[in-house]
Amino acid sequence: MHSQALGRAESPAQDHSLIDKAHARSRAFGVALEDKPDYARVGKGELSAALEESRFLFQHAVPVMETLYEQIANTHSMVVLTSAQGLVLHSKGDSDFLEKASNVALMPGVDWSEQARGTNAVGTALAEQEAVTVHGAQHYMRANQALTCSCAPIFAPQGQLIGALDVSGDHRSYHQHTLALVRMSAQMIENQMFAASFPKAVRLHFHSRPEFLGTLVEGIAVFTPEGRFISANRSAQFQFGLSVNALQAHTFSSLFDLPMSALFELFSGPSTAPRSLCLHNGVSVWCRTEIRPAGPWAAPMVAPLDEGGASRPGAAEPRPAPARRPHLSSLQYLDTGDEQLASVIAKLRRVVDRDIPIMILGETGTGKDLLAQAIHNDSARARQPFVAVNCASIPDTLIEAELFGYEEGAFTGARKKGAMGKIQQAHGGTLFLDEIGDMPRHLQARLLRVLQERRISPLGAGKEIEVDVTVISATHKNLKELIASGEFREDLYYRLNGLVVRLPALRERSDFQAVVQKVLKALRERGQPVRIAPEVMALLQRYHWPGNVRQLHNLLRTACVMVDEGSAVSLEHLPDDFLDEVHAPPASGAGAPLRPQAPVAPAVHAAAPGGDLDEADEAGQRLQDVAIHAMAQMLRLHKGNVSAAAKALGVSRNTIYRKKNLLPPDLLD
Structure with a gap:
């Protein structure tokens, strides 16, 4: 075979x-x-x-x-x-x-x-x-x-x-x-689950290089307030040189040669800068954690991050809302000088706390979720739950239970004691229905009834429960076209659109530089400020940003990791696939990518099913660009050690050497 x-x-x-x-x-x-x-x-x-x-x-x-x-x-x-x-x-x-x-x-x-x-x-x-x-x-x-x-x-x-x-x-x-991309994505999922777990534990983030704190490759280990080891992610296990089972026999003191009380003292001050510690194997690492100033044995301030800030299904009561940070999440914070956005914010300020449903329109990535959170934070309900439901990311088979909750035995596999639905979790606060245009038709009537009567009936329950919620919805789709095609109920549309506002696309905004600076500040809040080289800023301003602010955030997050301390972001710090795209031949219309300034390295790929060879080549080139970027990142992380980079990516040394003509020559040992 x-x-x-x-x-x-x-x-x-x-x-x-x-x-x-x-x-x-x-x-x-x-x-x-x-x-x-x-x-x-x-x-x-x-x-x-x-x-x-x-x-x-x-x-x-x-x-x-x-x-x-x-x-x-x-x-x-x-x-x-x-x-x-x-x-x-x-x-x-x-x-x-x-x-x-x-x-x-x-x-x-x-x-x-x-x-x-x-x-x-x-x-x-x-x-x-x-x-x-x-x-x-x-x-x-x-x-x-x-x-x-x-x-x-x-x-x-x-x-x-x-x-x-x-x-x-x-x-x-x-x-x-492709396998390297999948491995990194799986690691990202694991890290995000890790961050959402162990709410009462002391969570330590560490890496041998401070610029990699907060990135995919940082080690994360959690301990009880008394110093007993609980768990560690894969990067932490690699840095410790021990499996998670072997680590069970250790404590914080045996791994860092430091009593737990010294860690609390080290991070008890107002500074959030990383501190240097030494692992049991003699490797120096930079660490970050946050300590609650409550009692001698404290837990980290960072709580588990549930989307929407709601308690987990099945909990008796919603989790108390976190302390407000109006300087980071208010309407005023989002107002960065663009006239279109300023007009949107002015309208929203007039209807906050007036029990008027708000609908936010805008392309994917324009920040509809951030705007919804800011509306909530500026309202009288700010200290109550803000619960977000992405109607596009929940399967049809689960969305009804997710929204309305269910009683014990409502269906096979249901949790004991049932589970509280998102609508009930938002009681007293704000319910954010993101991508409302993707809500299944058969649930739209139930949602309309809830909005009209302010009552819900969980699956399997013989009673109704009163709910008090303010509703904000968002979509990138044209709901009127969906109404015309019978995919969205007209009565629900008019129940949700008390005030309709449209977020401008990033390419339409006049405050681009202010947005860049705000994203950079958020990304490097705990580190040295990052500057953007003039030629890079000019390039960013000319790009068409199909992924909007989300795409800009991801691009700058990568650049912040790549740039050296005290240096400015230059072209070499931008992902290769992004540079290839902005140098691609221009499409028709304004805001098209830039013309190519250098030839793209050729690649040969088999034709894909249902398409011709040219289409397959273009797709393959984009994938190769992502691969080169990932290899370059890992080579920088491992200081040019090809073997270590290949192991981290899950590829052979030969795979990296075959791409050496596309990689910066100073990265290969």
Whole structure:
């Protein structure tokens, strides 16, 4: 099987013994090479139960999946999230590949464990508990050999396997760097889950280089206030040189040669600057933590971060709202000089606390969620919950339970004692319905009734509960077109649009430099200020920003990590894929990317299904740009050590050396 030609795509650089072991397991499970696969989905109740069981993973994975998909969009691929058992929970992909994916059932409710599908990236990554690519003929069942899939397992903050993240595409469009992207995305999910856990623990962030604090590669370890070790993320385990199981035998004192009281004293002052500590293995690291000034044994001030600030489902009462920070999250803070935005803010100030529903329109990434939070923070409800619901990121099978809650036994897999819905969690405060245009039609009538009667009825409950909420909704879609096509209720539209405001796109704003400075200040609030070189600012101002403020934030966050202390952000600190895009031939209309100033390195890729060779080449070039950027970042992190960078990325040394003509020459050892 391994001798079969793999087309024009290069075979993944990994240990083939891993695939051989997976094939042996497949034979033992009784899977046959020529089996016609059964891609029947599990029942709705079983899928709902699996989604409920994986709620914590799902909430933190979906935003990362959106970011990952943006990086691979238009490459005939899709992103898949599964449970620890291999059941697909959520998928997102290119429209052309989605049709193909339905034929191989990369859809929610399908089991992709090795027992069911033989050797495949999801099942094999879960079985081996390590990231893996299964390419073309490496799949055990011939029916799956048209695919190339790269998958990384996801571990919960306590260390147990909780799920997997996968990118699947046509085997002719294989790219070496995809596994590295998946691995980094899985790490991002793990770190975000880690940040949302252990609310009463002392959480220590550390790295040997201070500029990497707050980034994906920082180590995070948590301890009890008395110094007992609780858990550590993968980067922390790597820096300690110990597995999470081995770390269980340690304390803060044995790992840092310092009593816990000294840590509290070190971080008890007003300064939030990183401090230098020494690990048990002699490595010096920079650390950051925040200590509550309440009693001799304190916990960190940073509370678990639930989207919307609401308590977790099932809690008896909503969590108290955090202390207000009006200088960072008020309407005044968002007013940076643009006339269009100033007009929007003036209108909003007139209706705050008037019980008038607000609808925010704007392109993706314009900051609709930030504006909603600012409206709440400037209202009389500021100390009550602000609960956000993204109607586009919750599956149809879960959104009803998510919004309205449910009683014990309402459906298979429901939590004991039931769970409180988002609407009830927002009682007394603000309910933010983001992407309202994606709310399923059958729930729109229920929502309309709640808004009219201010009562909800949880699933399985025989009673109604009174709720008091102010409603803010947002969408990037044209709701009137959805009404015309029958996808959105007209009566609900007129119930939500008491005041409709439109956020301008970033390319339409006159305060671009002020926005850049505000983003930089937020990114480097605890470090040295960052300057932007004039030629970079000019380039940023001429770009069309399809991802708006969110795209600008992500770009500047990367630049802040890359730039040296005291230096200005220059062109070399900007991601390669961004530079290639702004140097691309201009499209028609204003705000188009810049003309190319240098030739783009050629790349050869197999044609993707449903498209021609040119389309595949363009998609492949974009993916290669992301790969080069990731390699450059890791080489800088590991000070030019190719072996260490390759290990961190999950690729071979040869993969990096093959790209050496595209990498800065001073980075290769």
